[in-house]
Amino acid sequence: MSALRIPQAILDDLVAHARELDPFECCGLLAGKDGTVQRHYRIANAVAKDRQAMQVFDDAQVKKLGDLAETTRAEVAYFMDPQEMLAAFKDMREKHLDLAVIYHSHTHSPAYPSETDVGLAYYPDAAYLIVSLENKSTPDMRAYWIKDRRVFPAEVQAI
Amino acid sequence: MIKVRIPTPLRPLTKGQGEVESQGGSVEEMINLLDSAHPGLKGRLCDDKGELRRFVNIYVNEEDIRFLQGKATTLKDGDEVSIVPAIAGGR
Ligand SMILES: [Zn+2]
Numbered sequence: 001m002s003a004l005r006i007p008q009a010i011l012d013d014l015v016a017h018a019r020e021l022d023p024f025e026c027c028g029l030l031a032g033k034d035g036t037v038q039r040h041y042r043i044a045n046a047v048a049k050d051r052q053a054m055q056v057f058d059d060a061q062v063k064k065l066g067d068l069a070e071t072t073r074a075e076v077a078y079f080m081d082p083q084e085m086l087a088a089f090k091d092m093r094e095k096h097l098d099l100a101v102i103y104h105s106h107t108h109s110p111a112y113p114s115e116t117d118v119g120l121a122y123y124p125d126a127a128y129l130i131v132s133l134e135n136k137s138t139p140d141m142r143a144y145w146i147k148d149r150r151v152f153p154a155e156v157q158a159i
Numbered sequence: 160m161i162k163v164r165i166p167t168p169l170r171p172l173t174k175g176q177g178e179v180e181s182q183g184g185s186v187e188e189m190i191n192l193l194d195s196a197h198p199g200l201k202g203r204l205c206d207d208k209g210e211l212r213r214f215v216n217i218y219v220n221e222e223d224i225r226f227l228q229g230k231a232t233t234l235k236d237g238d239e240v241s242i243v244p245a246i247a248g249g250r
Contacts, residue, residue: 080245086243106250120245120247120248121248123168
């Protein structure tokens with residue numbers, strides 16, 4: 001896979017989004033054409049309020065959300081608001097853009113996909129980007145391809 | 160005719176098409192017909208018992224079928240169906 005090209009303004013906005021929601025995980029989508037990102041969609045993290053989230057996590061046999069208090073769920077997990085996702089995909093269709101990147105933040109751990117992230121990665125054609133705020137003063141951002149539960153680093157080029 | 164939007168992870172089963180046409184009086188019927196035209200699609204959407212997999216969201220004209228009648232939700236000519244796998248993860 002070739003490098004993803006992402007405008008610096010969007011990369012800056014991903015960090016801003018992560019900081020705004022800290023200690024909760026943020027999430028969203030980037031869309032573009034031929035590996036060049038053009039648009040950024042912030043999507044609400046509905047992990048604490050959408051009952052479907054619990055079933056999705058249970059079925060994939062990853063993190064047990066039911067063991068966590070509702071208020072802490074969004075600190076360790078994300079679940080994109082389905083209606084907002086649908087609206088983002090509609091906008092991509094209208095603008096003839098493809099989904100390029102699925103991002104979320106880790107507020108207490110490194111920018112590497114967790115077992116939960118890997119178990120729930122259903123989009124092999126999109127890069128999974130993680131913004132880590134483990135070190136609050138120097139955010140770390142890394143991207144990966146996740147295919148058949150295997151993780152490969154994805155190259156990101158700021159443009 | 161019903162227009163069905165196929166998410167990228169399932170497009171290998173539809174020869175890369177992001178939109179296919181189907182028929183059916185309900186979501187369940189539509190899934191069965193889709194599977195005849197694109198074998199393997201049903202297995203990605205439903206479990207062994209034929210229940211919709213929980214990470215698969217289906218919308219009829221932008222309404223989530225969880226808030227309609229699930230797979231029994233009726234379809235009519237001209238409806239647009241979107242299939243969208245959940246996006247989730249954690250630390
Ligand atoms: Zn994660």
